[in-house]
Amino acid sequence: MNGQVIAGQLLVGLINGSFYAMMSLGLAVIFGLLNIANIAQGAFYMMGAFFSWMLLRWGGIGYFPALVLVPLGVGLIGMAIERLLLVHVYKLDHMYGLLLTFGILMFTQGLFVWLFATAGRPYPVPPALSGGFDLGFMFLPKYRAWIILTSMTFCLATWFVIEKTPVGRTLRAATEKPMLTRAFGVNVPALMTFGFGVGVALAGAAGLLAAPIYSVSPIMGGDLIIVVFAIVVIGGMGSILGSIVTSLSLGLLEGLARVVYPQSANMVVFIIMIAVLLIRPAGLFGRER
Protein backbone atom coordinates (compact mmCIF):
# COMPACT_ATOMS: atom_id res chain seq x y z
CA MET A 1 0.00 0.00 0.00
CA ASN A 2 1.62 3.10 -1.22
CA GLY A 3 1.87 6.25 0.88
CA GLN A 4 0.59 8.47 -1.88
CA VAL A 5 -2.59 6.43 -2.23
CA ILE A 6 -3.24 6.59 1.49
CA ALA A 7 -2.52 10.32 1.65
CA GLY A 8 -4.77 10.88 -1.35
CA GLN A 9 -7.67 9.00 0.19
CA LEU A 10 -7.22 10.70 3.55
CA LEU A 11 -7.38 14.03 1.76
CA VAL A 12 -10.64 13.01 0.10
CA GLY A 13 -11.82 11.87 3.52
CA LEU A 14 -10.92 15.22 5.08
CA ILE A 15 -12.77 17.05 2.34
CA ASN A 16 -15.86 14.91 2.73
CA GLY A 17 -15.54 15.41 6.48
CA SER A 18 -15.50 19.17 5.94
CA PHE A 19 -18.77 18.99 4.01
CA TYR A 20 -20.25 16.70 6.64
CA ALA A 21 -19.21 19.22 9.31
CA MET A 22 -20.94 22.18 7.65
CA MET A 23 -24.09 20.19 6.96
CA SER A 24 -24.31 18.66 10.44
CA LEU A 25 -23.62 22.00 12.11
CA GLY A 26 -26.55 23.49 10.22
CA LEU A 27 -28.69 20.53 11.27
CA ALA A 28 -27.65 20.95 14.91
CA VAL A 29 -28.56 24.66 14.98
CA ILE A 30 -31.94 23.91 13.39
CA PHE A 31 -32.69 20.94 15.63
CA GLY A 32 -31.70 22.82 18.76
CA LEU A 33 -33.89 25.84 18.06
CA LEU A 34 -36.80 24.37 16.14
CA ASN A 35 -36.78 20.75 17.25
CA ILE A 36 -36.97 19.72 13.63
CA ALA A 37 -34.73 17.16 11.91
CA ASN A 38 -34.23 18.98 8.63
CA ILE A 39 -33.81 16.35 5.91
CA ALA A 40 -34.29 19.18 3.41
CA GLN A 41 -30.74 20.23 4.32
CA GLY A 42 -29.71 18.18 1.26
CA ALA A 43 -31.95 20.34 -0.95
CA PHE A 44 -30.38 23.56 0.36
CA TYR A 45 -26.91 22.13 -0.34
CA MET A 46 -28.02 21.41 -3.89
CA MET A 47 -29.56 24.87 -4.22
CA GLY A 48 -26.27 26.40 -3.05
CA ALA A 49 -24.42 24.60 -5.84
CA PHE A 50 -27.08 25.50 -8.42
CA PHE A 51 -27.24 29.19 -7.42
CA SER A 52 -23.46 29.38 -7.81
CA TRP A 53 -23.80 27.86 -11.28
CA MET A 54 -26.68 30.22 -12.16
CA LEU A 55 -24.81 33.29 -10.92
CA LEU A 56 -21.87 32.38 -13.12
CA ARG A 57 -23.83 31.19 -16.17
CA TRP A 58 -26.55 33.84 -16.21
CA GLY A 59 -25.03 36.71 -14.27
CA GLY A 60 -21.34 36.42 -15.00
CA ILE A 61 -20.84 36.56 -11.22
CA GLY A 62 -17.89 34.49 -10.16
CA TYR A 63 -16.90 32.31 -7.26
CA PHE A 64 -15.74 34.90 -4.73
CA PRO A 65 -18.83 37.16 -4.80
CA ALA A 66 -20.86 33.92 -4.72
CA LEU A 67 -19.25 33.09 -1.37
CA VAL A 68 -21.35 35.90 0.08
CA LEU A 69 -24.38 35.91 -2.22
CA VAL A 70 -25.11 32.18 -2.24
CA PRO A 71 -25.38 31.56 1.52
CA LEU A 72 -27.39 34.79 1.78
CA GLY A 73 -29.79 33.73 -0.97
CA VAL A 74 -30.18 30.21 0.35
CA GLY A 75 -30.68 31.58 3.85
CA LEU A 76 -33.45 33.92 2.71
CA ILE A 77 -35.26 31.11 0.90
CA GLY A 78 -34.92 29.00 4.03
CA MET A 79 -36.45 31.73 6.18
CA ALA A 80 -39.39 31.99 3.78
CA ILE A 81 -39.93 28.22 3.94
CA GLU A 82 -39.81 28.31 7.72
CA ARG A 83 -42.41 31.11 7.93
CA LEU A 84 -44.72 29.59 5.33
CA LEU A 85 -44.47 25.87 6.05
CA LEU A 86 -42.54 24.84 9.14
CA VAL A 87 -44.41 27.04 11.65
CA HIS A 88 -47.47 24.86 11.15
CA VAL A 89 -45.83 21.72 12.54
CA TYR A 90 -44.17 23.05 15.69
CA LYS A 91 -47.07 22.13 17.93
CA LEU A 92 -47.29 18.64 16.43
CA ASP A 93 -45.36 15.44 17.04
CA HIS A 94 -41.69 15.49 15.83
CA MET A 95 -42.58 13.00 13.13
CA TYR A 96 -44.50 15.65 11.21
CA GLY A 97 -41.50 17.95 11.07
CA LEU A 98 -39.39 15.15 9.63
CA LEU A 99 -42.09 14.25 7.09
CA LEU A 100 -42.53 17.86 6.05
CA THR A 101 -38.82 18.45 5.50
CA PHE A 102 -38.62 15.14 3.64
CA GLY A 103 -41.41 16.37 1.40
CA ILE A 104 -39.56 19.64 0.84
CA LEU A 105 -36.41 17.72 -0.14
CA MET A 106 -38.32 15.53 -2.61
CA PHE A 107 -40.25 18.45 -4.05
CA THR A 108 -37.17 20.62 -4.50
CA GLN A 109 -35.20 17.81 -6.12
CA GLY A 110 -38.12 17.05 -8.41
CA LEU A 111 -38.45 20.71 -9.32
CA PHE A 112 -34.80 21.03 -10.23
CA VAL A 113 -34.81 17.75 -12.18
CA TRP A 114 -37.78 19.07 -14.14
CA LEU A 115 -36.01 22.37 -14.84
CA PHE A 116 -32.48 21.12 -15.36
CA ALA A 117 -32.50 17.31 -15.87
CA THR A 118 -30.26 15.07 -13.84
CA ALA A 119 -27.02 15.35 -15.79
CA GLY A 120 -24.33 17.10 -13.82
CA ARG A 121 -23.20 20.51 -14.95
CA PRO A 122 -19.58 21.55 -14.52
CA TYR A 123 -18.50 24.53 -12.46
CA PRO A 124 -14.94 25.70 -12.99
CA VAL A 125 -12.38 25.93 -10.22
CA PRO A 126 -11.66 29.66 -9.86
CA PRO A 127 -8.28 30.50 -11.46
CA ALA A 128 -6.91 31.94 -8.23
CA LEU A 129 -7.39 28.56 -6.58
CA SER A 130 -6.20 26.24 -9.32
CA GLY A 131 -2.97 24.36 -9.34
CA GLY A 132 -1.47 22.93 -6.22
CA PHE A 133 1.45 22.27 -3.92
CA ASP A 134 3.95 19.44 -4.26
CA LEU A 135 4.37 18.18 -0.69
CA GLY A 136 6.76 15.37 -1.62
CA PHE A 137 4.58 12.51 -0.34
CA MET A 138 1.59 13.83 -2.28
CA PHE A 139 0.31 16.59 -4.52
CA LEU A 140 -2.14 18.89 -2.70
CA PRO A 141 -4.51 20.75 -5.04
CA LYS A 142 -5.01 24.36 -3.93
CA TYR A 143 -8.78 24.08 -4.23
CA ARG A 144 -8.90 21.04 -1.94
CA ALA A 145 -6.90 22.86 0.70
CA TRP A 146 -9.23 25.85 0.23
CA ILE A 147 -12.29 23.69 0.90
CA ILE A 148 -10.90 22.40 4.15
CA LEU A 149 -9.77 25.85 5.33
CA THR A 150 -12.99 27.61 4.36
CA SER A 151 -15.33 25.04 5.83
CA MET A 152 -13.37 24.99 9.08
CA THR A 153 -13.57 28.78 9.12
CA PHE A 154 -17.36 28.67 8.65
CA CYS A 155 -17.67 26.04 11.39
CA LEU A 156 -15.45 27.82 13.87
CA ALA A 157 -17.16 31.13 13.14
CA THR A 158 -20.51 29.49 13.86
CA TRP A 159 -19.10 28.01 17.08
CA PHE A 160 -17.74 31.39 18.11
CA VAL A 161 -21.00 33.23 17.47
CA ILE A 162 -23.02 30.66 19.38
CA GLU A 163 -20.71 30.28 22.36
CA LYS A 164 -19.12 33.69 22.75
CA THR A 165 -21.49 36.41 21.59
CA PRO A 166 -24.72 37.96 22.99
CA VAL A 167 -26.69 36.73 19.96
CA GLY A 168 -25.38 33.24 20.57
CA ARG A 169 -26.30 33.51 24.24
CA THR A 170 -29.87 34.36 23.31
CA LEU A 171 -29.92 31.47 20.82
CA ARG A 172 -28.71 29.02 23.47
CA ALA A 173 -31.28 30.30 25.93
CA ALA A 174 -34.09 30.00 23.37
CA THR A 175 -32.92 26.46 22.61
CA GLU A 176 -33.04 25.43 26.27
CA LYS A 177 -36.19 27.23 27.46
CA PRO A 178 -38.10 28.86 24.61
CA MET A 179 -41.17 29.99 26.59
CA LEU A 180 -39.25 31.51 29.49
CA THR A 181 -36.97 33.31 27.05
CA ARG A 182 -40.06 34.82 25.42
CA ALA A 183 -41.27 35.88 28.87
CA PHE A 184 -38.15 38.07 29.09
CA GLY A 185 -39.14 39.89 25.91
CA VAL A 186 -37.08 37.94 23.36
CA ASN A 187 -38.87 37.35 20.06
CA VAL A 188 -38.13 33.63 19.92
CA PRO A 189 -40.28 32.89 16.86
CA ALA A 190 -38.23 35.44 14.87
CA LEU A 191 -35.06 33.88 16.27
CA MET A 192 -36.22 30.49 15.06
CA THR A 193 -36.74 31.85 11.56
CA PHE A 194 -33.28 33.39 11.64
CA GLY A 195 -31.75 30.20 13.05
CA PHE A 196 -33.27 28.14 10.26
CA GLY A 197 -31.85 30.62 7.76
CA VAL A 198 -28.37 30.27 9.27
CA GLY A 199 -28.60 26.48 9.37
CA VAL A 200 -29.51 26.16 5.69
CA ALA A 201 -27.07 28.91 4.68
CA LEU A 202 -24.31 26.60 5.95
CA ALA A 203 -25.66 23.89 3.64
CA GLY A 204 -25.81 26.35 0.75
CA ALA A 205 -22.20 27.40 1.41
CA ALA A 206 -21.18 23.73 1.38
CA GLY A 207 -22.91 23.41 -2.00
CA LEU A 208 -20.89 26.30 -3.40
CA LEU A 209 -17.65 24.77 -2.11
CA ALA A 210 -18.63 21.43 -3.64
CA ALA A 211 -19.59 22.77 -7.07
CA PRO A 212 -16.12 22.80 -8.63
CA ILE A 213 -15.26 19.27 -7.51
CA TYR A 214 -18.57 17.42 -7.79
CA SER A 215 -20.63 18.45 -10.78
CA VAL A 216 -23.80 20.43 -10.08
CA SER A 217 -26.79 18.11 -10.24
CA PRO A 218 -30.32 18.17 -8.73
CA ILE A 219 -29.73 14.87 -6.96
CA MET A 220 -26.37 15.75 -5.41
CA GLY A 221 -27.91 16.45 -2.01
CA GLY A 222 -29.91 13.27 -1.64
CA ASP A 223 -27.07 10.84 -0.99
CA LEU A 224 -25.09 13.31 1.06
CA ILE A 225 -27.92 14.04 3.51
CA ILE A 226 -28.36 10.35 4.35
CA VAL A 227 -24.72 10.07 5.38
CA VAL A 228 -24.93 13.35 7.28
CA PHE A 229 -27.96 12.13 9.22
CA ALA A 230 -26.04 9.00 10.19
CA ILE A 231 -23.16 11.20 11.36
CA VAL A 232 -25.51 13.33 13.43
CA VAL A 233 -26.88 10.19 15.08
CA ILE A 234 -23.32 9.09 15.85
CA GLY A 235 -22.14 12.40 17.22
CA GLY A 236 -25.36 13.42 18.90
CA MET A 237 -26.75 16.94 19.01
CA GLY A 238 -25.07 17.84 22.26
CA SER A 239 -22.18 20.01 21.23
CA ILE A 240 -21.02 22.01 18.26
CA LEU A 241 -17.39 20.99 18.60
CA GLY A 242 -18.63 17.39 18.98
CA SER A 243 -20.41 17.64 15.61
CA ILE A 244 -17.26 18.99 13.96
CA VAL A 245 -14.99 16.33 15.48
CA THR A 246 -17.40 13.52 14.58
CA SER A 247 -17.77 14.76 11.00
CA LEU A 248 -14.04 15.04 10.35
CA SER A 249 -13.29 11.71 12.04
CA LEU A 250 -15.91 9.84 10.06
CA GLY A 251 -14.78 11.46 6.82
CA LEU A 252 -11.24 10.25 7.55
CA LEU A 253 -12.53 6.81 8.54
CA GLU A 254 -14.37 6.51 5.25
CA GLY A 255 -11.17 7.50 3.45
CA LEU A 256 -9.21 4.87 5.34
CA ALA A 257 -11.86 2.25 4.56
CA ARG A 258 -11.54 3.09 0.89
CA VAL A 259 -7.82 2.23 1.08
CA VAL A 260 -8.16 -0.91 3.18
CA TYR A 261 -11.34 -2.40 1.73
CA PRO A 262 -12.99 -0.15 -0.85
CA GLN A 263 -16.31 -1.99 -0.93
CA SER A 264 -16.86 -1.15 2.73
CA ALA A 265 -16.38 2.59 2.41
CA ASN A 266 -20.07 3.35 1.82
CA MET A 267 -21.16 1.17 4.71
CA VAL A 268 -18.69 2.21 7.39
CA VAL A 269 -20.67 5.19 8.63
CA PHE A 270 -23.92 3.25 8.81
CA ILE A 271 -22.38 0.31 10.64
CA ILE A 272 -21.06 2.72 13.26
CA MET A 273 -24.44 4.45 13.39
CA ILE A 274 -26.22 1.17 14.16
CA ALA A 275 -23.66 0.36 16.84
CA VAL A 276 -24.07 3.78 18.46
CA LEU A 277 -27.87 3.50 18.41
CA LEU A 278 -27.66 0.19 20.22
CA ILE A 279 -25.05 1.20 22.79
CA ARG A 280 -25.47 4.94 23.37
CA PRO A 281 -28.50 6.33 21.56
CA ALA A 282 -27.88 9.93 22.54
CA GLY A 283 -24.74 9.86 20.43
CA LEU A 284 -21.08 10.17 21.40
CA PHE A 285 -21.32 13.83 22.40
CA GLY A 286 -25.05 13.95 22.84
CA ARG A 287 -27.31 14.87 25.71
CA GLU A 288 -30.63 13.11 26.24
CA ARG A 289 -33.53 15.26 25.11
Next chain:
Amino acid sequence: MADVPSIALTDVHGFYDDSHVLHGLSLEVARGEAVSIIGRNGAGKTTTMRAIMGLLDKRSGSIRVKGHEVIAAPPERIARLGIGYVPEERGIYASLDVTDNLMLPPRLNNNGTSLEDIYKLFPNLLERRHSQGTRLSGGEQQMLAFARVLRTGADLFLLDEPTEGLAPVIVQQICEVIVGMKAKGNTIVLVEQNFHVASLIADRHYIMEHGRIIDCIGRAELTTKADRITAALGI
Protein backbone atom coordinates in the same frame (compact mmCIF):
# COMPACT_ATOMS: atom_id res chain seq x y z
CA MET B 1 -52.03 57.71 33.49
CA ALA B 2 -51.81 57.51 37.26
CA ASP B 3 -55.20 55.87 37.67
CA VAL B 4 -54.77 53.10 35.11
CA PRO B 5 -54.25 49.89 37.06
CA SER B 6 -50.94 48.15 36.41
CA ILE B 7 -52.80 44.89 36.06
CA ALA B 8 -56.51 44.28 35.58
CA LEU B 9 -57.93 40.81 35.04
CA THR B 10 -61.63 40.59 34.24
CA ASP B 11 -63.52 37.31 34.06
CA VAL B 12 -60.45 35.37 32.92
CA HIS B 13 -60.89 31.72 32.01
CA GLY B 14 -57.71 29.72 31.54
CA PHE B 15 -57.05 26.26 30.11
CA TYR B 16 -54.15 23.82 29.98
CA ASP B 17 -55.23 21.88 26.85
CA ASP B 18 -58.70 20.72 27.82
CA SER B 19 -58.31 21.27 31.52
CA HIS B 20 -60.31 24.30 32.69
CA VAL B 21 -58.11 25.85 35.37
CA LEU B 22 -59.16 29.47 35.83
CA HIS B 23 -62.87 30.06 36.28
CA GLY B 24 -63.79 33.68 35.76
CA LEU B 25 -60.87 35.25 37.60
CA SER B 26 -60.95 38.98 38.32
CA LEU B 27 -58.39 41.08 40.17
CA GLU B 28 -56.69 44.45 39.99
CA VAL B 29 -53.33 45.85 41.03
CA ALA B 30 -52.75 49.58 41.22
CA ARG B 31 -49.45 51.19 40.28
CA GLY B 32 -46.94 51.01 43.12
CA GLU B 33 -49.07 48.54 45.03
CA ALA B 34 -47.84 45.22 46.38
CA VAL B 35 -50.47 42.51 46.22
CA SER B 36 -50.28 38.85 47.15
CA ILE B 37 -52.20 35.89 45.80
CA ILE B 38 -52.53 33.19 48.42
CA GLY B 39 -54.29 29.87 48.50
CA ARG B 40 -53.78 26.16 48.69
CA ASN B 41 -51.77 24.07 46.22
CA GLY B 42 -53.72 23.68 43.02
CA ALA B 43 -55.79 26.82 43.58
CA GLY B 44 -54.47 28.29 40.34
CA LYS B 45 -52.01 30.90 41.61
CA THR B 46 -49.13 29.99 39.29
CA THR B 47 -51.61 29.57 36.46
CA THR B 48 -52.73 33.15 37.04
CA MET B 49 -49.15 34.38 36.69
CA ARG B 50 -48.71 32.38 33.52
CA ALA B 51 -51.99 33.74 32.17
CA ILE B 52 -50.77 37.31 32.69
CA MET B 53 -47.45 36.51 30.97
CA GLY B 54 -49.19 34.91 28.00
CA LEU B 55 -47.74 31.50 28.79
CA LEU B 56 -51.09 29.72 29.11
CA ASP B 57 -52.42 27.56 26.24
CA LYS B 58 -55.82 29.14 26.05
CA ARG B 59 -57.25 32.15 27.81
CA SER B 60 -60.41 34.20 27.48
CA GLY B 61 -61.73 37.30 29.17
CA SER B 62 -59.70 40.45 29.57
CA ILE B 63 -56.17 40.95 30.84
CA ARG B 64 -54.96 44.55 30.77
CA VAL B 65 -51.37 45.43 31.62
CA LYS B 66 -50.88 49.19 32.12
CA GLY B 67 -54.05 49.74 30.14
CA HIS B 68 -53.04 47.55 27.18
CA GLU B 69 -55.26 44.56 26.39
CA VAL B 70 -52.99 41.49 26.24
CA ILE B 71 -55.40 38.56 26.34
CA ALA B 72 -54.17 37.41 22.92
CA ALA B 73 -50.67 38.86 23.00
CA PRO B 74 -47.48 36.76 22.75
CA PRO B 75 -45.24 36.63 25.85
CA GLU B 76 -42.49 38.75 24.31
CA ARG B 77 -44.90 41.64 23.75
CA ILE B 78 -46.31 41.41 27.27
CA ALA B 79 -42.84 41.38 28.83
CA ARG B 80 -41.88 44.52 26.94
CA LEU B 81 -44.65 46.45 28.66
CA GLY B 82 -42.26 46.46 31.60
CA ILE B 83 -42.77 43.19 33.42
CA GLY B 84 -40.11 41.32 35.36
CA TYR B 85 -41.09 37.67 35.77
CA VAL B 86 -39.58 35.44 38.44
CA PRO B 87 -41.10 32.00 37.79
CA GLU B 88 -41.79 29.33 40.38
CA GLU B 89 -39.07 27.01 39.12
CA ARG B 90 -36.64 29.98 39.05
CA GLY B 91 -35.79 29.17 35.44
CA ILE B 92 -32.01 29.37 35.58
CA TYR B 93 -30.45 28.22 32.32
CA ALA B 94 -28.12 25.23 32.56
CA SER B 95 -26.50 26.05 29.23
CA LEU B 96 -25.45 29.55 30.38
CA ASP B 97 -23.02 30.62 33.08
CA VAL B 98 -24.07 33.02 35.84
CA THR B 99 -23.04 36.14 33.93
CA ASP B 100 -24.87 35.04 30.79
CA ASN B 101 -27.95 34.20 32.85
CA LEU B 102 -27.77 37.68 34.34
CA MET B 103 -27.27 39.44 31.01
CA LEU B 104 -29.77 37.42 28.99
CA PRO B 105 -33.04 39.32 29.59
CA PRO B 106 -32.99 42.33 27.26
CA ARG B 107 -33.11 45.86 28.70
CA LEU B 108 -36.66 47.13 28.47
CA ASN B 109 -35.62 50.75 29.09
CA ASN B 110 -32.79 52.76 30.64
CA ASN B 111 -34.08 52.62 34.21
CA GLY B 112 -32.65 49.25 35.11
CA THR B 113 -30.37 48.68 38.06
CA SER B 114 -26.77 48.96 36.95
CA LEU B 115 -24.51 45.91 36.98
CA GLU B 116 -22.41 47.57 39.65
CA ASP B 117 -25.42 48.02 41.93
CA ILE B 118 -26.61 44.49 41.25
CA TYR B 119 -23.29 43.07 42.32
CA LYS B 120 -23.43 45.23 45.45
CA LEU B 121 -26.86 43.81 46.25
CA PHE B 122 -25.85 40.25 45.39
CA PRO B 123 -22.07 39.86 45.93
CA ASN B 124 -22.37 36.08 45.50
CA LEU B 125 -23.25 36.54 41.86
CA LEU B 126 -20.01 38.42 41.22
CA GLU B 127 -18.01 35.75 42.99
CA ARG B 128 -19.63 32.91 41.06
CA ARG B 129 -20.01 34.70 37.76
CA HIS B 130 -18.26 31.99 35.72
CA SER B 131 -20.10 29.08 37.28
CA GLN B 132 -22.64 27.23 35.23
CA GLY B 133 -26.07 28.56 36.16
CA THR B 134 -27.53 25.44 37.70
CA ARG B 135 -24.46 24.78 39.84
CA LEU B 136 -25.63 27.51 42.20
CA SER B 137 -27.47 26.68 45.39
CA GLY B 138 -31.23 27.17 45.52
CA GLY B 139 -30.86 30.47 47.34
CA GLU B 140 -28.21 31.75 44.92
CA GLN B 141 -30.36 30.77 41.95
CA GLN B 142 -33.26 32.70 43.45
CA MET B 143 -31.01 35.76 43.84
CA LEU B 144 -29.94 35.37 40.22
CA ALA B 145 -33.58 35.14 39.14
CA PHE B 146 -34.22 38.46 40.89
CA ALA B 147 -31.01 40.13 39.74
CA ARG B 148 -31.63 39.48 36.07
CA VAL B 149 -35.08 41.12 36.06
CA LEU B 150 -33.87 44.07 38.14
CA ARG B 151 -31.31 44.80 35.42
CA THR B 152 -33.95 45.13 32.72
CA GLY B 153 -35.70 48.22 34.05
CA ALA B 154 -38.99 46.43 34.63
CA ASP B 155 -41.31 48.25 37.04
CA LEU B 156 -43.98 45.57 37.42
CA PHE B 157 -42.86 42.32 38.99
CA LEU B 158 -44.55 38.91 39.06
CA LEU B 159 -42.91 36.86 41.80
CA ASP B 160 -43.98 33.22 41.98
CA GLU B 161 -43.13 31.50 45.27
CA PRO B 162 -39.75 33.24 45.65
CA THR B 163 -39.03 31.78 49.09
CA GLU B 164 -40.12 28.20 48.45
CA GLY B 165 -37.67 25.59 49.73
CA LEU B 166 -35.17 28.12 51.03
CA ALA B 167 -33.46 28.40 54.42
CA PRO B 168 -34.81 31.07 56.82
CA VAL B 169 -31.68 33.22 56.44
CA ILE B 170 -32.11 33.34 52.67
CA VAL B 171 -35.86 33.92 53.01
CA GLN B 172 -35.02 36.95 55.11
CA GLN B 173 -32.60 38.26 52.46
CA ILE B 174 -35.19 37.82 49.74
CA CYS B 175 -37.80 39.62 51.79
CA GLU B 176 -35.40 42.54 52.11
CA VAL B 177 -34.82 42.60 48.37
CA ILE B 178 -38.57 42.64 47.68
CA VAL B 179 -39.24 45.33 50.29
CA GLY B 180 -36.45 47.35 48.67
CA MET B 181 -38.09 46.93 45.25
CA LYS B 182 -41.41 48.08 46.67
CA ALA B 183 -39.81 51.11 48.30
CA LYS B 184 -38.60 52.22 44.84
CA GLY B 185 -42.22 52.47 43.71
CA ASN B 186 -42.35 49.25 41.72
CA THR B 187 -45.60 47.29 41.44
CA ILE B 188 -45.43 43.80 42.87
CA VAL B 189 -47.64 40.74 42.51
CA LEU B 190 -46.51 38.00 44.85
CA VAL B 191 -47.62 34.39 44.97
CA GLU B 192 -46.62 32.95 48.34
CA GLN B 193 -47.38 29.87 50.39
CA ASN B 194 -45.50 31.46 53.28
CA PHE B 195 -48.05 33.87 54.67
CA HIS B 196 -45.57 35.49 57.00
CA VAL B 197 -43.55 36.67 53.99
CA ALA B 198 -46.70 37.76 52.18
CA SER B 199 -47.88 39.78 55.17
CA LEU B 200 -44.55 41.62 55.38
CA ILE B 201 -44.75 42.74 51.78
CA ALA B 202 -48.30 42.98 50.49
CA ASP B 203 -50.84 45.77 51.03
CA ARG B 204 -53.66 43.44 49.99
CA HIS B 205 -54.08 39.70 49.83
CA TYR B 206 -56.21 38.01 47.20
CA ILE B 207 -57.43 34.61 48.35
CA MET B 208 -57.72 32.10 45.53
CA GLU B 209 -59.57 28.81 45.43
CA HIS B 210 -60.46 26.50 42.54
CA GLY B 211 -59.39 28.97 39.90
CA ARG B 212 -61.22 32.04 41.18
CA ILE B 213 -60.74 34.85 43.69
CA ILE B 214 -62.96 34.32 46.71
CA ASP B 215 -61.78 37.10 48.98
CA CYS B 216 -59.56 40.14 49.28
CA ILE B 217 -58.10 41.14 52.63
CA GLY B 218 -56.32 44.40 53.26
CA ARG B 219 -53.36 44.92 55.58
CA ALA B 220 -55.54 46.65 58.16
CA GLU B 221 -57.94 43.71 58.31
CA LEU B 222 -55.35 41.03 58.95
CA THR B 223 -56.11 40.58 62.64
CA THR B 224 -59.89 40.74 62.27
CA LYS B 225 -60.00 38.33 59.32
CA ALA B 226 -57.18 35.99 60.34
CA ASP B 227 -59.53 33.01 60.39
CA ARG B 228 -60.40 33.48 56.70
CA ILE B 229 -56.72 33.34 55.85
CA THR B 230 -56.03 30.20 57.83
CA ALA B 231 -59.06 28.58 56.22
CA ALA B 232 -57.86 29.55 52.74
CA LEU B 233 -54.37 28.22 53.30
CA GLY B 234 -55.67 25.04 54.85
CA ILE B 235 -53.52 25.49 57.96
